[in-house]
Amino acid sequence: GQNIDQPTEMTATEGAIVQINCTYQTSGFNGLFWYQQHAGEAPTFLSYNVLDGLEEKGRFSSFLSRSKGYSYLLLKELQMKDSASYLCAVLVAGGYNKLIFGAGTRLAVHP
Amino acid sequence: EAQVTQNPRYLITVTGKKLTVTCSQNMNHEYMSWYRQDPGLGLRQIYYSMNVEVTDKGDVPEGYKVSRKEKRNFPLILESPSPNQTSLYFCASIPLAGGTDTQYFGPGTRLTVL
Numbered sequence: 001g002q003n004i005d006q007p008t009e010m011t012a013t014e015g016a017i018v019q020i021n022c023t024y025q026t027s028g029f030n031g032l033f034w035y036q037q038h039a040g041e042a043p044t045f046l047s048y049n050v051l052d053g054l055e056e057k058g059r060f061s062s063f064l065s066r067s068k069g070y071s072y073l074l075l076k077e078l079q080m081k082d083s084a085s086y087l088c089a090v091l092v093a094g095g096y097n098k099l100i101f102g103a104g105t106r107l108a109v110h111p
Numbered sequence: 112e113a114q115v116t117q118n119p120r121y122l123i124t125v126t127g128k129k130l131t132v133t134c135s136q137n138m139n140h141e142y143m144s145w146y147r148q149d150p151g152l153g154l155r156q157i158y159y160s161m162n163v164e165v166t167d168k169g170d171v172p173e174g175y176k177v178s179r180k181e182k183r184n185f186p187l188i189l190e191s192p193s194p195n196q197t198s199l200y201f202c203a204s205i206p207l208a209g210g211t212d213t214q215y216f217g218p219g220t221r222l223t224v225l
Contacts, residue, residue: 048213091211103152
């Protein structure tokens with residue numbers, strides 16, 4: 001079966017660092033995406049990892065361990081506008097772009 | 112501007128009244144897909160299309176139909192909507208079927224079936 005787990009909710013303080021974890025068990029693996037989604041809006045692309053290790057993009061970094069079926073999204077210097085849901089999604093192999101989404105982590109940033 | 116558009120953005124309808132949600136992309140993408148998003152369940156794929164006249168079921172296809180007569184358009188049809196189809200719907204596209212590009216999402220359609 002296909003399973004992606006991430007925490008339902010997290011809270012953090014403005015200016016702090018937060019790590020959102022994602023674990024997955026899928027039949028095949030062709031990369032892992034992180035998306036940001038503000039309430040009622042479309043998901044927007046944050047990162048794509050297919051190799052093990054850390055990828056840094058400004059305030060956001062994403063890490064992947066394929067052997068552990070684990071990824072995290074690290075958000076630094078949190079801002080109020082980072083309050084949103086963060087979606088972990090695995091691209092499973094198969095040649096037809098099957099993307100399996102986790103239920104999302106709702107992050108609330110407080111002053 | 113490169114984009115995926117959906118219409119309508121909001122719709123309230125009644126059980127059994129056929130409706131169509133349109134999706135159009137102007138990027139000449141091969142692959143298009145429909146998702147629904149429900150609280151606690153994340154995005155689930157309804158149908159996808161790898162190219163013109165090629166469509167297939169996703170994980171939750173019951174109660175939905177699609178067509179892909181032209182590359183740019185991928186309408187979602189609900190022949191007889193029911194309240195359990197109340198959801199937030201997203202259309203998405205990717206340049207190449209089988210590629211690893213991110214999905215380009217439309218703005219979403221919030222559907223309520225009474």
